[in-house]
Amino acid sequence: MADTVQATMPDGTSIWVRVNDEDEGPRDTGFGDRLSRQLGDLPQTLETVTRSVRSGLQHAAPDEVTLEFGIEIAAKSGQLVSVVTEAGGKATLKVTVTWRKEEPAESAVTETPREDPEEDRA
Structure with a gap:
């Protein structure tokens, strides 16, 4: 069963989370009513x-990495835990990942046009 509760982050910020109660058996019926929880x-x-994603991309050396993932908040033994996945889940x-194409550097040596030898003879 899922409840929506207000959770307090370690820095004191409050957020609302949907919590799946994974405990089987007797359930704390006041759990959803208690608004302040620690995550x-x-x-x-x-x-x-x-860190795991960053480590896996270290040798590829992208210029930019964007990571999106969902975290399920679950209740186990009356405590909120964050879960990315579990066995069978x-x-x-x-x-x-983004690599920016670098513009080729302009050559420092500029060729000067050669004079036409025919002009010198005239």
């Missing part, structure tokens, strides 16, 4: 995914 592992989850990562 302490969210920054670590974001950093882990981002699905996760989508959209990675866009």
Whole structure:
């Protein structure tokens, strides 16, 4: 069952999240009513995914990387956890890489036009 709760980020910012309660058995019926929750592992989850993608692209050396992914917020034993995927689950990562084509450098040596030898004879 999914509830929408207000979660407090580690920096104190409040956000609204949809939470899937994955616990089987007895359920804390007041869970959805408690508005303030801590998402302490969210920054670590974001950093882990981002670092992994960056490491995989290090040798390709793109000029720009855009990463989009969804994080599911789940309730386990009354605690909110951020989950990218679990065994048997699905996760989508959209990675866009950009390389900028460099303009060829202009030659520092400029050829001077040769004089026409016929003009010198006239």
